[in-house]
Amino acid sequence: MPIVALTGGIAAGKSTVTAVLEQLGALVVDADVLARQAVQRGGRALAAIEARFGKTVIDASGELDRAALGAIVFSDPVARGDLELIVHPVVQELSRSAFSHASVAAPGRVLVYAIPLLTESARAEEFDLVVVVHAPTDERKRRLREHRALSDAEAAARVAAQGSDEERLALADIVIDASGTEDDTVARARVLYRVLAECWPDRLVEAQARYTTLAP
Structure with a gap:
């Protein structure tokens, strides 16, 4: 069963595109949701996180203190790399289980894997099509300041903590321009779904050209 990877930098508009695709009928597996499962109390990654970063990143209820952990990893590339080495393998295994389930439960639906850290996880070659939601760095920083x-x-640190735009765009089969309004991004996401549905599952090789022709 083909899998479309959907990625993009923080505050680029991935959530908007993902929501539209899901509303229109795509089956979306979200790496962020899987990551939260991995680090919740009893999750497979939490004990390793506590061992690496200490009890200060665990709250009184035994859950991960995301703010405390974020304060460490967003300012320390080595710590961030250590966290990724703990979490990424667990998320990878959970995602493959989800894909396997989807291939049985919903074989005819467009399957999308929303994965913000595609470049960092070095998994691009696993997917049949890579879609990058793109907005310029300055615009993403503005959104982080205004909306979060x-x-x-802090905004600069969050952006710098991820791979570069150039690295993401180098992986892209399709680029969704999300630099404008949310309505603009929604319109482009609708076109993307139309193209994916028309090409699914055997003609994804045609998707790039069809999207380029139809995108507003």
Whole structure:
């Protein structure tokens, strides 16, 4: 069963595109949801996180203190790399289980894997088509400041913590321009779904050209 990878930098508009695809009928597996499962109390990654980062990243109820962990990893590339080495393999295994289930439960539906850290996880070659939701770095920082109430420094750190736009775009079969309004992004996501549905499952090789022709 083919799998479409959907990625993009923080605040690029991935969530908007993912929501539209799901509303229109795509089956979406979300790496962020899987990552939360991996680090929840009793999750397979939480004990390793506590061993690496200490009890200060665990709250009184035994759950991961995301703010405390974020304060460490967004300012320390080595710590961030260690966290990725803990979480990524668990998410990878969970995602493959989800794909296997989807191939049986919904074989005719467009299957999309929303994976923000595609470049960092080095998994692009596993997928049949890579879609990158793209907005310029300055625009993404603005969104982080305005919509998530981050400071300039915090927004810059969140952006810098991920792979570069150039790295993501180098993987792309299809690029969705999400630099404009949300309505613009929704319109392009609708076109993407139309193209994927028309090409699914045997003609995904045609999707790039068809999207380029039809995208507003």
